[in-house]
Every structure is written in structure tokens, then in C-alpha cells.
Amino acid sequence: MLTGVWGQPPADIKNSSIFKKLQEETNTVLDIQVVPVSNYDQNLNLVMAANGLPDLVHAFNSKAPTLVKAINQGAFHDLSEFDLSAYPNMTEIPELIWNNSKINGKIYGIPSPVGLNxxxxxxxxxxxxxxxxxxxxxxxxxxxxxxxxxxxxxxxxxxxxxxxxxxxxxxxxxxxxxxxxxxxxxxxxxxxxxxxxxxxxxxxxxxxxxxxxxxxxxxxxxxxxxxxxxxxxxxxxxxxxxxxxxxxxxxxxxxxxxxxxxxxxxxxxxxxxxxxKLGYYGMWLIPSSVDKKKVPQILAYLDKTASEEINNLINYGIQGVHYDSIEGQKVNDTEAQVKLRDEEAGQGTIVFLNKYRPYNDVTxxxxxxxxxxxxxxxxxxxxxxxxxxxxFDTLISETYSDRYADVFKDLDATIVKVTTGEASMEDWDKYVAQLKANPTVQQMMKEFKAQYDLMNG
Missing domain, CATH: 3.40.190.10 (Periplasmic binding protein-like II)
Structure with missing residues (x-):
């Protein structure tokens, strides 16, 4: 798998007791490539360009233009074709989150739920x-x-x-x-x-x-x-x-x-x-280069990791080694245990699917x-x-993603001017009319309309 880490990467994944336990609990042999989140998208783009994708890929920005382009070119399996109801932890994820994560009306990735908010x-x-x-x-x-x-x-x-x-x-x-x-x-x-x-x-x-x-x-x-x-x-x-x-x-x-x-x-x-809110952050995709017969095994791995036990393993480590006790989502540990956990698991290494907790941000x-x-x-x-x-959080326009920064460079300043009274409502009307007439903006709006039609049948 290719995945990211928020902070310090694991010192030695192959000899980590946490990752050994993860493989044992999921009955899986894992070859984990970890890339810092700060340059993860760039790294993923390079791997996609070189056709060197592993069996399982994590995407932080599920609507990134290069990723969507790769999906449109057939680089990833359409997971809608598989029986996702066979995986009990995944079925806990509500339809709202599945729908928000779809691309072109289909499921190309398993969303990592963060709860309703x-x-x-x-x-x-x-x-x-x-x-x-x-x-x-x-x-x-x-x-x-x-x-x-x-x-x-x-x-x-x-x-x-x-x-x-x-x-x-x-x-x-x-x-x-x-x-x-x-x-x-x-x-x-x-x-x-x-x-x-x-x-x-x-x-x-x-x-x-x-x-x-x-x-x-x-x-x-x-x-x-x-x-x-x-x-x-x-x-x-x-x-x-x-x-x-x-x-x-x-x-x-x-x-x-x-x-x-x-x-x-x-x-x-x-x-x-x-x-x-969309209810998820990032998702897991399976490249189409992976044999279809292997896809259910990979989905089974993800489903197993969405259990409370595996979530706790990756977040907190092994009881008695990396922490003393856990109650709910509160863990009791020492500074030495935290240091050992950070060395073995890394600080925020994404190798699992979040367990769906409806009100996680609160609880x-x-x-x-x-x-x-x-x-x-x-x-x-x-x-x-x-x-x-x-x-606009769920629809995709490649032109919008590619050209937003230069086409709308004055948008935020114009909104502020109208709010503060420095510019009039008539000024705002002229600004909007000017951009509506821009061919690049019109292309964006056509792409959004096509996406909307696709999502709404």
C-alpha cells in the first residue's frame, strides 16, 4: 500500500510490534510505503504517472484533479461492481457519506468516515x-x-x-x-x-x-x-x-x-x-492493475481495520506495552510509552479505515x-x-480546479469590498456579469452541470 503519515514516520515498520500485530490480526502480509502528508499528493502523482501503483492507495484529497483524471482513464477499480454489503464494518457507514464520496456517481474509493457534523x-x-x-x-x-x-x-x-x-x-x-x-x-x-x-x-x-x-x-x-x-x-x-x-x-x-x-x-x-459536512476524510482506492479476484481480499482487510480493536491498535498501540488502559477513546499512558508508540507506529500513519462513530468529533x-x-x-x-x-464540495470540474487561483484572484477582495461598503451592489453585478461572460468560467459551469446531471440521473 501507499499511504501517508501526519508527523514522524515509523522508525522500522518491518520490525514494529504494532505493524506485526496488525498483520496477524488481519491475516495479511503488508508492504507499506509511507510518505509525509506535506508532499503526499506530489508523490502520488508521480507514482500514477509511472504506472507504479501498489495494491492499495490512500488519497487525502479524493476530488484532486489528477486523481479524478486517472479515475476517468480507468486507473482504479469501480468498487460499485463489488458486493460491499458483505463487509459488516463498512455497512455501518451511512449512505450520506457514501454519496458524498462518489466520483461520477460511482464508488471508486472506500471513504474513511469521521462522523456526522x-x-x-x-x-x-x-x-x-x-x-x-x-x-x-x-x-x-x-x-x-x-x-x-x-x-x-x-x-x-x-x-x-x-x-x-x-x-x-x-x-x-x-x-x-x-x-x-x-x-x-x-x-x-x-x-x-x-x-x-x-x-x-x-x-x-x-x-x-x-x-x-x-x-x-x-x-x-x-x-x-x-x-x-x-x-x-x-x-x-x-x-x-x-x-x-x-x-x-x-x-x-x-x-x-x-x-x-x-x-x-x-x-x-x-x-x-x-x-x-461531508462526513469523511480521504479514501482508499484499488488500482485496476490489481486482479479482480484479489479485490475482495483487500476490501476484507479494510473492513477488518475499521473495527474498534484495529483502530485502537494503530492509534494507541498494544496494551501493557504502549499504554496501560483505555476507556472509550481516552487512553492512560506514560511519556515513555508514547515515545515508543511514536517510534513504532509513527505519528498518524494511515494504514486503516476509521471506525464509523456517528458523533466522533463530540465523543x-x-x-x-x-x-x-x-x-x-x-x-x-x-x-x-x-x-x-x-x-461544490461534491461535484468536480477539472477546469475549476486547474484555473481557480488565476481566474478568481479578485473574488475574495471584491466580496470584502461589497461587505464593507467600499464597493456597491452595482459594482458586484458588473463583476459577476464579467466573469459569467468569461469562456473559461463558462467551461467550468458546463462541467459542473454535466456532473450534476450525472449524479442526479
Whole structure:
């Protein structure tokens, strides 16, 4: 197999007790080629170009242009042709994740599930309580709450130093219907070309005019936004739903009475706030050079690795050697045991299929705050039921992937200018019209439309 490692690679795979145990438990002889994640895609491209693919290949970016091109040229088995229902651990992966990982409507890789999750708005619950505000249920109520967080001194220090919204409020997109497909002739409009997106921009422009966001919000890095939130200066943030738990733990180190909670999806003119995540990260592919008779054996290996036992083996090592005890996803070990495990297994070597845990992003944290885990799981369920994923996370356009950086080099700056009022809505209309008339962009939209038609029969 060809696979990647996030940190330190294993010192000696062939003599590692962990990898020996992996082969013993799966009844498999493994020849593992490990490449650092930092240059993995480049290495995979070279191997594909040289027709030197091994029996099993891990792809971190399952929609990478070169990989999709290789799939279209027949380099990998269509696994839809095999009976995947014969593998019990794989059957636990829900249809949602299988569908999101398909390429050209078919299964070319086994997705490595990371659990169900969605983006949504987390909010300072204690600020709502202090200002006698209810959790907003409409976009107008959301606007009022954000303005109150800026104007009404929710931290009680007598200064106007708090902000309603940190970041770009991307969870608003769903409420304006931006994730819903729109077409013109044989083209699928890019989501920011639609009138729905223009409505989102107008809403953001109004928030900015009311000083709801920091003046230079667009220059803030993720670390800056996190620092602002855990220091108690921001009231709302668009983020994966499990983060409300992590940020609550962090902020309570400084402000014990503070807490974040997730808002329920808010209905807008085109849908609900929030966006489903794809539910997987990376996938395993089997080259078509592998004899079809061997494919079921390789699938059986992957299925076996998706068990809790094998996941624990690769993540934590062997009990009594690399750790003392394990409870759920919490392990008790010493520094010496961790050092030995890192030497033998490497730091994040991908040789297995993740076990499907529906709410893994939540449950892996082991939150000790009473009721927090249950609250986060309920929030995820709400969002999975009401929101959708972005189609542009699942559809493929080779032209879009190849030319995005140069064709849309001014897009982000133009969005910021319209939001801050430096550019008008008329300026935005001209910008969109100019790009819609661009032949390269039109080719992208035709490719997306063809993919959409293929996925929807």
C-alpha cells in the first residue's frame, strides 16, 4: 500500500510490534510505503504517472484533479461492481457519506468516515441570558441579537469592546439558499453568482454598517478569531458544531460563568442557516492493475481495520506495552510509552479505515461538563435533518480546479469590498456579469452541470 503519515514516520515498520500485530490480526502480509502528508499528493502523482501503483492507495484529497483524471482513464477499480454489503464494518457507514464520496456517481474509493457534523452558529449563552434575549429564530432576530452584543455591554465592563459576530458568518449562506443549484442553459451557476448570494452580501453589509464585526475582520487569522472568542470579546461564530464544546472548555479557564451553545438552524428566505459536512476524510482506492479476484481480499482487510480493536491498535498501540488502559477513546499512558508508540507506529500513519462513530468529533473529547455532550449531539441531529452540504464540495470540474487561483484572484477582495461598503451592489453585478461572460468560467459551469446531471440521473 501507499499511504501517508501526519508527523514522524515509523522508525522500522518491518520490525514494529504494532505493524506485526496488525498483520496477524488481519491475516495479511503488508508492504507499506509511507510518505509525509506535506508532499503526499506530489508523490502520488508521480507514482500514477509511472504506472507504479501498489495494491492499495490512500488519497487525502479524493476530488484532486489528477486523481479524478486517472479515475476517468480507468486507473482504479469501480468498487460499485463489488458486493460491499458483505463487509459488516463498512455497512455501518451511512449512505450520506457514501454519496458524498462518489466520483461520477460511482464508488471508486472506500471513504474513511469521521462522523456526522455540520457548520452552524455558536453563541455566548450567558450573554443572551444577561441581556434578556431569546435565541434568535429569524434572520431579523439574529441581526438584533448581534447588534445588542455590540451595543449593550454584555461583558459588563462599561466599554464598547465586544462584537456580535467573529468571522464571515458563512453559516448564513444556507438561509439564503446559496447551496441550492441554479442553472442557465447547459451551465450550473457558481454559488456566488446567484441572486441568493447577493442577498447574503446585502445582509452582511448591513451587519458591517452596524459595527457588528471587527472593522478589519477580513484580515483575521483563525488563531486571531479563536483568541477573540476565548478572551470573551465575541458573541457568535460560524464553525463546526462540536467546537461549541471545545470553546466552552477554553473560555471557562478565564471566565468560569461563560459558555457557548449552538443555535438551532434559522430559517431564511431560501433555507436554513448551517451546512452539512461531508462526513469523511480521504479514501482508499484499488488500482485496476490489481486482479479482480484479489479485490475482495483487500476490501476484507479494510473492513477488518475499521473495527474498534484495529483502530485502537494503530492509534494507541498494544496494551501493557504502549499504554496501560483505555476507556472509550481516552487512553492512560506514560511519556515513555508514547515515545515508543511514536517510534513504532509513527505519528498518524494511515494504514486503516476509521471506525464509523456517528458523533466522533463530540465523543472523542470526553467533555466532563454536565449535559454538554448530549446538547452537542442534539444540535448535530437538528442540522443534519434541516441543512444540506454545498454541491461544490461534491461535484468536480477539472477546469475549476486547474484555473481557480488565476481566474478568481479578485473574488475574495471584491466580496470584502461589497461587505464593507467600499464597493456597491452595482459594482458586484458588473463583476459577476464579467466573469459569467468569461469562456473559461463558462467551461467550468458546463462541467459542473454535466456532473450534476450525472449524479442526479
Amino acid at each position: 455540520a457548520d452552524g452558529f455558536m453563541v455566548r449563552k450567558d450573554w443572551l441570558d444577561k441581556l434578556n434575549l431569546k435565541a434568535p429564530t429569524t434572520l431579523e432576530e439574529l441581526r438584533e441579537v448581534l447588534i445588542a452584543f455590540r451595543e449593550k455591554d454584555p461583558d459588563g465592563n462599561g466599554k464598547k469592546d465586544t462584537y456580535g459576530l467573529v468571522g464571515r458568518g458563512l453559516s448564513l449562506l444556507g438561509a439564503f439558499g446559496v447551496h441550492e443549484p441554479q442553472f442557465e442553459d447547459d451551465m450550473m451557476l457558481l454559488n456566488w453568482m446567484t441572486d441568493n448570494y447577493k442577498e447574503y452580501l446585502a445582509y452582511m453589509n448591513d451587519l458591517y454598517a452596524n459595527e457588528v464585526m471587527p472593522k478589519e475582520y477580513f484580515l483575521m487569522k483563525n488563531s486571531d478569531m479563536k483568541n477573540m472568542l476565548v478572551q470573551g470579546l465575541g458573541g457568535m461564530y460560524s464553525t463546526p458544531l462540536h467546537a461549541a464544546g471545545e470553546y466552552t472548555v477554553d473560555i471557562q479557564k478565564k471566565l468560569p460563568e461563560a459558555s457557548f451553545t449552538n443555535l438551532s438552524p434559522i430559517q431564511g428566505p431560501g433555507g436554513y442557516t448551517g451546512q452539512q 472523542k473529547n470526553g467533555f466532563t461538563i454536565d449535559g454538554l455532550e448530549e446538547e452537542l449531539i442534539k444540535s448535530i441531529d437538528e442540522h443534519i435533518e434541516l441543512t444540506s452540504a454545498s454541491l
